[in-house]
Amino acid sequence: MGRGRVELKMIENKINRQVTFSKRRHGLMKKAHELSVxxxxxxxxxxxxxxxxxxxxxxxxxxxxxxxYQRCCIAPQDSTIERETQGWYHEVTKLKAKYESLQRTQRHLLGEDLGPLSVKEEKQLEGALTLARQRKTQIMVEQMEDLRKKERHLGDLNKHLKFNIVLSILEAEGQNLKAIQDLWSSGAADGSSSYHVHPSQSKPMDCDPGPVLQIGYPHHDTKSFSGETNFIHGWVL
Known part of the structure; x- marks a missing residue:
């Protein structure tokens, strides 16, 4: 009697699943050994x-x-990676050489390690220094021009402020002068009204002037107010 067909699905019973795994594992390894031999x-x-x-x-x-297996199946990818690696290596080598060259140039600009320089390199260094001086001079000129512009602007601003201050002072003085004039006008008007003299009071007042003392020669009669003449040659009392 033959065995029935086994349905391919996971065995739910853990013990049966473990037994089946052990048996089939041994069978699979036996088949692999037989195939290799x-x-x-x-x-x-x-x-x-x-x-x-x-x-x-x-x-x-x-x-x-x-x-x-890796050599057979991943060989093309490895070749691509190797080519990329070689490319990056060459790039790193170039960058390293350029970095060293820039370091030497920087030392030369700082005045260090000038012994190995050739005539051409010395001329290039002199040209670079000349350009650097010209650039420095240009920057200084531009800065001075900016400072002059700022100075002119501040001078104009100062003049404007002074003009505004003087104008405000003049306006304040003008207001004070106007107030004084108004006060003076009002005071003058009050004084003219308070010291007005009536025509009836404009007659001269009778008063005794009293004795008179005259020094020098008289120009008219030397009689006193009492009718007596007191004459001293050259003086009259």
Whole structure:
């Protein structure tokens, strides 16, 4: 009586699943060994159980077989990577040489390590120094021009401020003068009204002037107010 067909799905019972795994693992390894012996094939078999255990079989060596597999299957990619690596290596070499050249140039500009310079390099260095001096002079001239512009601007601003201050002072003085004039006008108007003299009061007042003292020769009669004459030659009292 033959065995029935087994349905391919995971065995739910853990014990049955473990027994089936052990039996079929041994059978698979036996078949791999037979295939390698009968057909002279290089076989590498790696099995991981559900518990994480590893089982392997190799006709010669699993590591050597995997290395051979990598050479055969990943060779084009390795060639591309190798070419890219070579390109980057050449680029790094060029950048390193350029960096060293720039370092030497910087030392030369600082006045260091000038012994190995050739005549051409000395001329190039002199030209570079000349250009640097010209650039420095141009920058200084531009800065001085900017400072002059700022100075003129500040001078104009100062003049404008002074003009505004003087104008405000003059306006304040003008207001004070106007107030004084108004006050003076109002005071003058009040004084003219308070000291107005009536025509009836403009008659001269009768008063006795009293004795008179005259020094020098008289120009008219030397009689006093009482009718007596007191004459001293040259003086009259």
């Amino acid at each position: 009968l057909c002279d094939a290089e076989i590498a078999l790696i099995i991981f159980s559900s518990r994480g255990k590893v089982y392997d079989f190799g006709s010669s060596s699993v590591a050597k077989t995997l290395e051979r």
